[in-house]
Amino acid sequence: xxxxxxxxxxxxxxxxxxxxxxxQQIVDxxxxxxxxxxxxxxxxxxxxxxxxxxxEVFVEKQAIDLLAxxxxxxxxxRLITTIIKVNGDFERxxxxxxxxAQRVPLLASxxxxxxxxxxxxxxxxxxxxxxxxxxxxxxxxxxxxxxVLKADDVLDALYHQxxxxxxxxxxxxxxxxxxxxxxxxxxxxxxxxxxxxxIAEDIVYxxxxxxxxxxxxV
Amino acid sequence: MTTATLPDLAPSPxxxxxxxxxxxxxxxxxxxxxxxxxxxxxxxxxxxxxxxxVSTNEVVAFIGxxxxxxxxxxxxxxxxxxxxxxxxxxxxxxxxxxxxYASGVDLVTLRRQVGMVFQKPNPFPTSxxxxxxYGPRLQGVKKRQELDxxxxxxxxxxxxxxxxxxxxxxxALGMSGGQQQRLCIARALATRPSVLLMDEPxxxxxxxxxxxIEDLIVGLKKLVTIIVVTHNMHQAARxxxxxxxxxLGKLIEYDETSTMFTNPNQKQTEEYITGRFG
Numbered sequence: 248x249x250x251x252x253x254x255x256x257x258x259x260x261x262x263x264x265x266x267x268x269x270x271q272q273i274v275d276x277x278x279x280x281x282x283x284x285x286x287x288x289x290x291x292x293x294x295x296x297x298x299x300x301x302x303e304v305f306v307e308k309q310a311i312d313l314l315a316x317x318x319x320x321x322x323x324x325r326l327i328t329t330i331i332k333v334n335g336d337f338e339r340x341x342x343x344x345x346x347x348a349q350r351v352p353l354l355a356s357x358x359x360x361x362x363x364x365x366x367x368x369x370x371x372x373x374x375x376x377x378x379x380x381x382x383x384x385x386x387x388x389x390x391x392x393x394x395v396l397k398a399d400d401v402l403d404a405l406y407h408q409x410x411x412x413x414x415x416x417x418x419x420x421x422x423x424x425x426x427x428x429x430x431x432x433x434x435x436x437x438x439x440x441x442x443x444x445x446i447a448e449d450i451v452y453x454x455x456x457x458x459x460x461x462x463x464x465v
Numbered sequence: 466m467t468t469a470t471l472p473d474l475a476p477s478p479x480x481x482x483x484x485x486x487x488x489x490x491x492x493x494x495x496x497x498x499x500x501x502x503x504x505x506x507x508x509x510x511x512x513x514x515x516x517x518x519v520s521t522n523e524v525v526a527f528i529g530x531x532x533x534x535x536x537x538x539x540x541x542x543x544x545x546x547x548x549x550x551x552x553x554x555x556x557x558x559x560x561x562x563x564x565x566y567a568s569g570v571d572l573v574t575l576r577r578q579v580g581m582v583f584q585k586p587n588p589f590p591t592s593x594x595x596x597x598x599y600g601p602r603l604q605g606v607k608k609r610q611e612l613d614x615x616x617x618x619x620x621x622x623x624x625x626x627x628x629x630x631x632x633x634x635x636x637a638l639g640m641s642g643g644q645q646q647r648l649c650i651a652r653a654l655a656t657r658p659s660v661l662l663m664d665e666p667x668x669x670x671x672x673x674x675x676x677x678i679e680d681l682i683v684g685l686k687k688l689v690t691i692i693v694v695t696h697n698m699h700q701a702a703r704x705x706x707x708x709x710x711x712x713l714g715k716l717i718e719y720d721e722t723s724t725m726f727t728n729p730n731q732k733q734t735e736e737y738i739t740g741r742f743g
Contacts, residue, residue: 320726456728
């Protein structure tokens, strides 16, 4: 029974790795779509989310099945409960990617819209943070998880900078539409960072048993 | 020879479930204190310098693979190991501050205070009533009314009164395995012990009977301190306040049960609890 459980747990980890690859792909696509104002790619991105939704449900069912059938303890219990939690965070990251992609048709129709340097930087930072988060989770790398926690400050700072600049130009109706979309895009990129933070905190829990949520320092 | 005095426990009705423990609650006093206890069978050291405390009114589970010494340590607490030829205990083992291996300790008194329930239900081949009154009669209780009250009180505490009240004078051997085990617990309670030792009390029982015994263990801890040896990891997690993990005669880890089953300190404990060895 123990050997079978270990195999099933490895299989579950494999499915989570597959889920994380899909989430990285959808975020990459959404960033590319917004940067290039590529409406076709944006539409593909929205459709792609269905696969991730299916994968999320599959992982959750498998994890609950393992809990029910094997009543795992200690490191196994921490891992499975964490998989259930991060599975939800990864799915929400995909939703953020969809929200970003859904802004592309409007911005593309404006003709004069250019993605700002700050927004581009923010998007690239989120992609890199997500990559580190996925690697930290799949490789059980505690130090990389701690780096992810620190990286969120960069995203937050860029987000506030973009908000401040956008709010100052809301008087003009044309610019208001454009800048509200920018704010929404920035907000969703910032949320990707928040979900990465949640996942990194859960990685710390799996590896060390420490719950660091709501604490400022690791 | 002087007879050692051991703590007594007056019978009391089953209390209501306890409130959640307060964070600043004072630590409960240790009822059982083992310091550097080693147990030898001839030259073989089955228990190697084990030190642990068990507090009043808590349930402690002993876990570990077969042959790790958990049952040997359990049987040292009421000196049943004394009956094993060549068995020798060193170190200090106190109950209520009294060294139970000191000269002059009366074993009958000790075993009245430290009751024991075994793996296989072992009711006497007599009536249910006679099983429960066996201990009190030996202690000199003669009055029928008093014995009747003890029988009802103990069978109620052992959660078997409703099933047994109409057949008190029929053979205990006619009961199911689970009922027999609860009768054995009632029999142990009849001598008003302060400690109840349970050596794999559910291993011969079906899941329903096991659940009843587990409920009983949790309920009884208001009356007695309970130490349960179990191979069932989930049972240890469900019923105990603290868990001790033994391996090759050593106490590897002893901590709050929630800690032991979510984030144990020792790698060996984690590997055993997760089924990776043992």
